[in-house]
Amino acid sequence: MLIQRPSDILPSEITPRARFEDRRRFLRDAGLLFAAGALGGALPSAEAATNAAPKLGPLTASPFSTSEEKTPYKAVTTYNNYYEFGTDKSDPAENAGRLATRPWTVRVEGFAGKPRTFDIDELLRLAPLEERIYRLRCVEGWSMVIPWVGFPLASLLKQVEPLGSAKYVEFVTLYDPKVMSRLPVLDWPYAEGLRLDEAMHPLTLLAMGLYGEVLPNQNGAPIRLVVPWKYGFKSAKSIVTIRLTDKQPATAWNKAAKHEYGFYSNVNPQVDHPRWSQATERRIGEFRKRPTLMFNGYAEQVASLYQGMDLRANF
Amino acid sequence: MMNMLQMPSRTQIAWIKAALFALCLLPALRLALGWHNDTLGANPIETITRASGDWTLRFLLITLCVTPLRRFTGLNWLLRLRRMLGLFAFAYGCAHLTTYVWLDQFFDWMAIAHDILKRPFITVGFAALVLMTPLALTSNAWSIRRLGGRKWQALHRSVYGIAILGVVHYWWLVKADVRxxxxxxxxxxxxxVLRAWWRELERRRQQAVPPPVPAYKGRVIRIVPTGK
Structure with a gap:
C-alpha cells in the first residue's frame, strides 16, 4: 500500500496537553484582562482546572498520522456528538461522567472461528498502542484533527478468526438508561457497521485514548471505533459487542433517516447531504471554511475499496 | 403605583421603553462579550448562528404575545411596546443572516445562492427574513398614515405566516431531536389558535345582533302633502 506523507512525529515531540493549555489559558486570560479593562470591571474567573486522565503508553508513532495542527484537547472533549448523553454539543462533557467504564467487556461474536469476550484491560494489552493523528469530519460540516491512541481493529478481529462467510461487522454500543437519555431520539442501542474489508483496513482504528491519555467518557470511553475516511457518526462509541455477520447490518442514523445517512457514509464533497452541502467544512478553531477532501484526504489508502461502485448511489 | 401600571404617563412609557430596549440588547451583548472572551465554545460561529436564530424566533413570538397579554390584562399601553419588539425580531434576523453570509460562508455568493435554492430549510428561513423587511420598513407612524390603518394592518398580518416559516426553518435543520x-x-x-378563536367569537357576535328591522309598531305619522 502506498502511504502518502509519512509522518515522523514521535509522541514525545507532541506538545504536552498541559503545556499548550497553558498557552491557551495565557491567551484567553490576556483577552479577559483586556475586556475587564475595557469594561472597567471584574469578570468571572476562568473555570477550575480539568482533572487529568491517566496516561497511556508506551506509544508508537504511526505513518498514517497527519502533521496538521491538532485540535486543542479542550475542544475535542467539550464539543461532542454523543446523543445518549444529550443532543447539545456540550451535553456529553457534562453528563457522560456518570458512565462507569470499569468493569467493561467487549464480546466479539458471530461468523468467527473463535468468538469470545475480551476484558477491557486485556484489550489494552492486545496489540502495541499507537498514536494516530487523524482528521475527523463530521456529517454536520465541521472537522477536527485528533491524536487517537489505539490499534487497528484488524488486530482484534484476527484473534477471533473471521469465517469466510463473514461479510460485514456490526458494532453495538452501550445503552444504559440508568445513566443515559431515555428519550427515543435514535433507536438505542446505537449500532454501526462496516464491510469486512473496511473493518480490516489498516486505517480502521480501535481507540482507547486521545492525547496520550485514557479516552474521556464523552469521547466514547472505554473503547471506540475510528474510521477516518467516513463521517464521524460511523465511528461508534463505548462499544460492547462486535459481531461478524453475513448481511449488511442496520445502522442507527440510517434507521432514523435513510435518505440522509447511507450505510457507507464515506466523506465525499461531491455528494451533498440532502439538507446541507458537504463541499466545505469548518475546522474547529479556524475562521474560514476549507474544502472537504474526498475520503477525508485518505483517498490514497481507501479509494480502491470502492472501485467500480457508484458512490452517489452508495452514499 | 397601581395607576402607573394601569395608565403610565408619557414619561413613564419612555422609561419603560428605554429599559425594554436595553433588555432586548442583552442577548446580543452576551454574544459579543463571549466572542471577545472566547467563551462561546469550540465552534463560536455555530453558537452565534444558533443564538441569533433562536432570538429572532423568540422575539417574533414575544411580539405575537403582546395582543393576548393586552386583552387578558386590560393593559392597553402594552401595545406601545410592540413595534420595538417586532423591530428587534427583525434586527436579530438580520444578525442571523449576516452571521451566515459573513462568518459562516464568508461571502461565498455561489455557495449562498446554491444553499438558498437547494436547501429547503435555508429557502424558508431566507423567505421569512425577506418577508419581514417590508414590515420593518413600515413600522413607523408615517407609514401607517400613508397606507391607512386598514391596509397597514393587512400587510402586518403577514407576520403570522413569517412566524410559521421561522418555525419550519428551525424544524427542518434539526437532525433528530425535534423537542x-x-x-x-x-x-x-x-x-x-387564540386569534382564530377571537375571530370566530367576533363573527358570532356580529351574527347574534339582529339586523335592524323597520319598526311598524306604534303610531305611524304619515307625512303627506296637503293641497290647499
Missing part, C-alpha cells in the same frame, strides 16, 4: 423546535411550534400554534 426544541416543537416547543416553538406549540407556542406559535397556541398564539394562532
Amino acid at each position: 426544541e423546535p416543537m416547543l416553538y411550534a406549540f407556542a406559535l400554534a397556541w398564539l394562532l
